[in-house]
Amino acid sequence: MSKKQPGDISQKSEEVQVLEQQIADLTDALQRERADAMNVRRRSEEEKAKMSGFYKSAVVRELLPTIDNFERALKHVPKDLEKNDYIKGIQGVVKQFEDALAKIGVQRIKTVGELFDPNLHEAVAMEEGEGDQEVVSEELQSGYTLGDEVLRHAMVKVTT
Helix, strand or coil: CCCCCHHHHHHHHHHHHHHHHHHHHHHHHHHHHHHHHHHHHHHHHHHHHHHHHHHHHHHHHHHHHHHHHHHHHHHCCCHHHCCCHHHHHHHHHHHHHHHHHHHCCEEECCCCCCECCCCCEEEEEEECCCCCCCEEEEEEECCEEECCEEEECEEEEEEC
């Protein structure tokens, strides 16, 4: 057996401290890298969701004039053709459009009888009324929202 030198213990103690410090530094670096990776993943998911919403709203905006034209056509169907199978088919197509829009979160803005809200409604005509509040009296063109985003304001007539 060899005799222990008095400096051996302090030297090993210093080596242990250095190694423990290296372990602590590497552990901190690893934790930072993991946090950075999680942040990158989270930001990526947020950007995907934003882009999805952007494209969804762009596509819906492109379809709105088509939906408007279908609805206008159905409002002007002659009385003698209201029960016609062709007209019922067009009504079915309009219903399919409405259902598809609802599935992706598009909602029609409520208008007639609602208080005028400039965030949702665009007043294109005003008329005198009996109340002291501005109330939507007629919808001239439907408006739509997708979540919190207004895709198109509803064009309305307001009674003041």
